[in-house]
């Protein structure tokens with residue numbers, strides 16, 4: 587077993603796999619082999635695919651910034667009703683038509699837009715983005731992360747004063763900033779809630795406690811699906827106040843209550859038969875994450891359900907999101923790390939839960955789900 591820096595263990599790599607990896611790497615690092623592979627018909631396809639993947643890694647930041655420019659110019663919303671002329675879009679964005687066309691062609695290459703040179707329309711990814719406003723909110727928010735990643739090694743060495751850390755002031759209380767990050771979370775929450783609601787039947791429960799529940803958007807979505815469920819939310823005091831306001835606006839004040847405090851140390855409200863931690867544990871270093879899990883366990887009766895929902899490390903088909911994106915995002919944020927499903931299950935069991943298991947979700951890219959019972 588290989589001990590990671592955090593003390594958790596990664597699954598061991600079998601000896602035959604290590605030998606195969608070394609052989610593969612010797613071949614791929616050899617220019618003559620690469621030339622041969624690119625010319626030999628059976629390997630040509632793979633050689634081209636790998637060359638493209640490598641170039642995409644080199645150029646990925648340009649692709650992201652192409653998307654950022656489209657979002658800043660609000661192109662997707664402007665094209666929602668149909669194609670527009672290059673001149674019209676250029677005038678709206680205060681750009682020269684040639685500059686707008688350059689952006690449109692870049693966007694078309696990335697399937698965000700389509701253009702015939704005179705008019706611009708949505709591409710398939712641009713159209714999909716319209717249905718998920720949370721993505722545009724994240725793209726805007728990424729201006730902070732982009733700045734912090736300008737010196738990735740400095741960030742890894744802890745030499746960079748990350749601007750992203752200031753966006754998430756969990757300690758100390760800061761109402762305007764809590765409002766800003768809660769709005770960002772609320773914008774992306776519908777995508778997360780859809781995945782959790784597709785994977786878990788909340789109707790079978792009586793009372794839910796959403797710990798670190800933000801401004802209540804997740805509970806509002808659960809409430810629509812499970813009309814008899816009583817709703818409880820716990821978050822920092824400034825955020826719990828936002829949740830109370832949301833519950834009142836949504837007509838849920840009669841069945842929902844929100845408490846403010848520190849979920850690591852303050853007593854959590856009792857009586858729930860299901861507790862949820864949605865995008866919470868990955869924000870915290872291991873000691874704090876364990877304190878949260880133990881505190882949640884303490885407020886539940888044996889047999890109650892715990893659901894942990896967050897992007898996972900090493901998720902099949904989604905490793906770049908968990909390990910690369912969230913790995914660096916949380917580093918810039920100043921705490922936490924993405925964890926494997928097995929790590930979260932082991933932590934839950936150490937905190938007094940039993941039977942922890944991973945539940946399949948329709949979109950593992952965004953949300954992995956671990957369910958356990960209070961032991």
Ligand SMILES: C[S@@+](CC[C@H](N)C(=O)[O-])C[C@H]1O[C@@H](n2cnc3c(N)ncnc32)[C@H](O)[C@@H]1O
Pocket residue numbers: 756768771772775778797798799800801804820821822825847848849850863864865866869
């Ligand atoms: C990433 S947000 C997730 C919010 C919500 N669960 C969602 O998925 O939209 C993490 C939440 O944990 C809350 N939080 C962070 N530290 C906390 C603490 N020590 N006690 C209570 N809540 C805390 C934050 O205020 C924030 O609402």
